[in-house]
Amino acid sequence: xxxxxxxxLSLDTLTLSHFRSHKRAEVSVDPRPVAIHGPNGAGKTNLLxxxxxFSPGRGMRRASAQEMTRRPEALGWKVTGQISGxxxxxxxxxxxxxxxxxxxxxxxxxxxQSALGRIARVLWLVPSMDRLWIxxxxxxxxxxxxxxxxxxPDHADLSLTYEKAMRExxxxxxxxxxxAHWYGALERQMARTGSAIHANRQAALSRLSAAQNGAHTxxxxxxxxxxxxxxxxxxxxxxxxxxxxxxxxxxxxxxRTLVGPHRADLLGVFAxxxxxxxxxxxxxxxxxxxxxxxxxxxxxxxxxxxxxLLLLDEVAAHLDQSRRAAxxxxxxxxxxxAWMTGxxxxxxxxxxxxAQYLEVTETEGVSVVKQA
Numbered sequence: 001x002x003x004x005x006x007x008x009l010s011l012d013t014l015t016l017s018h019f020r021s022h023k024r025a026e027v028s029v030d031p032r033p034v035a036i037h038g039p040n041g042a043g044k045t046n047l048l049x050x051x052x053x054f055s056p057g058r059g060m061r062r063a064s065a066q067e068m069t070r071r072p073e074a075l076g077w078k079v080t081g082q083i084s085g086x087x088x089x090x091x092x093x094x095x096x097x098x099x100x101x102x103x104x105x106x107x108x109x110x111x112x113q114s115a116l117g118r119i120a121r122v123l124w125l126v127p128s129m130d131r132l133w134i135x136x137x138x139x140x141x142x143x144x145x146x147x148x149x150x151x152x153p154d155h156a157d158l159s160l161t162y163e164k165a166m167r168e169x170x171x172x173x174x175x176x177x178x179x180a181h182w183y184g185a186l187e188r189q190m191a192r193t194g195s196a197i198h199a200n201r202q203a204a205l206s207r208l209s210a211a212q213n214g215a216h217t218x219x220x221x222x223x224x225x226x227x228x229x230x231x232x233x234x235x236x237x238x239x240x241x242x243x244x245x246x247x248x249x250x251x252x253x254x255x256r257t258l259v260g261p262h263r264a265d266l267l268g269v270f271a272x273x274x275x276x277x278x279x280x281x282x283x284x285x286x287x288x289x290x291x292x293x294x295x296x297x298x299x300x301x302x303x304x305x306x307x308x309l310l311l312l313d314e315v316a317a318h319l320d321q322s323r324r325a326a327x328x329x330x331x332x333x334x335x336x337x338a339w340m341t342g343x344x345x346x347x348x349x350x351x352x353x354x355a356q357y358l359e360v361t362e363t364e365g366v367s368v369v370k371q372a
Contacts, residue, residue, distance in 0.1 A: 007084070007085055007086050007305070007306060008031040008084075008085070008306050008307075008335055008337065009031075009083070009084070009085035009086070009120060009121070009304070009306035009307065009308065009309060009336075009337065010029070010030065010031035010083075010084050010085065010309075010337045011029070011051060011054065011081050011082070011083055011120075011309060011337065011339075012028065012029065012030070012081070012082045012083070012084050012089075013026075013027065013028050013029075013080075013081055013082045014026075014027040014029075014047070014050060014051065014079070014080075014081045015027075015078075015079070015080045015081065016046075016047075016050055016077075016078075016079055017077060017078040017079075018069060018070040018073060018075050018076065018077045018078070019046065019050055019068060019069075019070060019077040019078070019079055020043065020046035020049065020050075020068060020070060020077075020367075021042075021043040021046055021070065021362065021365065021366065021367040022043055022046060022047075022050075022070070022366075022367045022369070023070060023366050023367075025047070025367065025368075025369045026369075027047075027358065027369060027371065028371070029337075029356055030356065031084075031335075031337050032337065032354060032355055032356050033328070033331055033332065033336070033337060033338040033339075033340065033351060033354065033355040033356070034337065034338070034339045034340065034355065034356055034357075034358060035340050035342070035345070035348040035351060035355045035356070035357050035358070036048075036339065036340065036341045036342075036357075036358045036359075036360060037341070037342050037343065037344055037345040037347070037348065037357065037358075037359055037360070038343070038359055038360035038361055038362075039343060039361070039362070040343060041362060042360045042361050042362040042367060043360050043362060043367030043369075044313075044341040044360045045126075045313050045341060046367065047339070047341075047358075047360065047369070048060065048124070048126075048311045048313055048339055048341060049061055049063075049068070050079045051081075051122065051309065051311055051339055052122055052124055052311055053079055053094050053102070054081065054083060054092060054116060054120050054122055054309070055116055055117070055120065055121070055122035055149075056113045056114050056116050056117050056149065056153065056156050057113070057146070057149070057156060060124045060126055060311060060313075061126075064099075065077075065096035065099060065100060065101050065102045066096075066099035068096065069096065069099065074099075076095070076096050076097035076098055076099075076100075077095075077096055078093065078094065078095045078096075079093070079094045080092065080093040080094075081093075083119055083120050085119065085120060085304075085305070085306050086304065086305030086306050087118065087119045087305075088119075090106055090107055090119050091106070091107055091108065092104070092105070092106050092116070092119075093105045093108075104116065106119070113156075114153060114154070114156060114157060117149070117153030117156075118153060120308075120309065121150050121300055121304055121308035121309070122150075122308055122309045122310075122311065123146075123147075123150060123293055123296055123297060123300075123308050123309070123310055123311070124293075124310070124311035124312070124313070125289055125290065125293050125310075125311070125312050125313065125315065126311075126313040126314075127313060127314050127317065129143065129289060130282070130285065130286055130289070130317075130318075132285070132289065133268055133276075133277035133278045133280070133285050133288075134278050134285075137229055137264070137265040137266075140265055140266040141262075141264055141265070141266065143266065144201055144204070144205075144226070144264075144266050145159060145201070147204050147208065147292075147296055148200045148201050148203075148204040150204075150296060150300055150308060151200070151203065151204050151207060151299070151300065151303070152200045152203075152204070155197070155200050158193045158196050158197050158200070159193075159197060161189065161193045162189075162190055162193040162194050162197060162260075162261070162262075163262070165186045165189040165190045165193070166186075166190055166257050166260065166262065168186050169183060169186045169187065169190065169244075169257055170255070170256050170257055172186075173248075173251050173252050173254075173255050173256060173257070174255045174256075176252060178252070180245075180248075183244075183245070183248065187241055187244040187245060188241060190240070190241075190244060190257075190260060191237045191238070191240040191241035191244065192237055194237075194240050194260050194261045195234070195235075195236060195237040195239075195240050197261040198226075198233055198235075198240075198261050198264075201226055201261070201264070202226060205224050205225075205226060207299040208224065208292060208295050208296060208299060209223075209224065210299065211295035211296070211298045211299035212291060212292075212295040214298075215294070215295065215298060217291065217294065217326075217330060218323060218326035218327075218330070219287050219288075219290050219291035219294065219323075219326070219327075219330075220270055220271065220272055220284065220287055220288055220291055221271040221272065221291065222268045222269065222270065222271065222277065222288045222291055222292055223268070223269040223271045224266060224267070224268055224269075224292075225266070225267045225269075226264055226265075226266060226267075227264070227265050227266075227267055228263050228264060228265070229263050229264070229265050230258060230259075230263055231258070231259055231263070233259070233260070233261065233263070233264065234259075240259075240260065243259045244257070244259060244260070247259050268288060270284060270288060282318055283318045283319075286317070286318040286319065287318075287319075287323070290315070290319075290327060293310065293312075294330055294331075294334065296308075297310060297334050297336055298334060301334065301335075306335075307334045307335050307336040308336065309336065309337055309338075309339065310331065310336045310337070310338035310339070310340075311338075311339050312338055312339070312340045312341070313340075313341050314341055314342065315327065315340050315341070315342070316342050316347045321350075324347065324350060325350035328348070328350050328351045328354070328355075329350075332351075332354050345357065345359070356371075356372070357371075357372035358370065358371055358372070359372065
């Protein structure tokens with residue numbers, strides 16, 4: 001049974017200490033969209049990266065904890081914030097000292113990253129994703145898995161378990177180990193987690209499709225298909241286990257595993273034109289990505305009890321004035337707290353009083369955040 005939407009999800013406070021270009025920053029906001037403006041290089045995206053840490057995983061830049069520390073001090077960093085939503089209000093903090101992996105605390109108690117998925121959901125769209133449809137399959141798998149993780153918080157644990165078992169199997173293959181007993185337990189683990197990963201991905205795509213088709217939107221519908229870069233992905237745990245056993249000879253020759261969810265790719269088509277996303281214009285590709293992020297947010301809201309936090313970095317790029325206005329209208333209709341960046345405040349004029357505004361400037365390498 002789906003939850004009734006009652007409490008919006010919002011990040012109410014955000015404090016940064018020695019994080020990237022921010023020596024010290026404190027922000028207090030309400031559930032409305034947050035429009036962040038300032039010159040290039042001022043530290044706007046660094047704010048969004050800090051918010052992305054409130055989701056399981058490595059954040060929107062996939063950076064190490066050491067890379068996030070402010071230079072030249074390199075003292076370590078801390079990010080804290082209060083999340084309010086259907087699961088109540090929670091104080092969350094992230095701390096990294098001397099380049100060590102970040103520690104997560106929820107309500108002042110140590111917590112695994114997976115616990116973040118129970119109190120918040122975060123989606124993002126960043127400029128590096130604009131090339132999603134024309135680059136390699138790895139980026140599209142990552143995009144799909146981020147989407148899938150938003151629906152299924154245990155998806156990350158499944159992926160980690162699968163990848164660990166696959167690395168061990170690949171090591172055996174590279175060492176030309178032929179004794180079947182060495183492979184049995186690893187292949188059982190890969191079959192169990194791999195089939196669950198595949199099922200989760202398929203379910204996420206179905207949810208996206210339904211959310212796109214059921215929406216009144218100014219953005220184009222993308223038809224998405226999950227395919228394999230080679231061969232076929234068995235639909236069951238038993239089928240994947242059998243396929244892994246049957247392909248050991250081929251995998252021994254290749255020195256790696258050639259069947260499984262790690263060989264998946266995501267194909268996108270501009271539905272109205274029946275044109276592959278890879279052949280669309282830059283503006284159309286951007287519009288398709290925005291459509292998918294908005295659909296993801298709509299699909300999540302009934303299950304989680306609130307729409308997710310949206311992080312939209314330089315979202316105005318490749319959008320004309322009317323389409324920008326349409327995007328802001330849809331964000332407000334969804335009811336999401338969207339953190340958006342742009343070089344000029346005028347890019348957000350269509351939001352008016354529906355948003356709150358932050359200005360980020362930089363002086364001698366230190367970012368400064370002002371609330372309007």
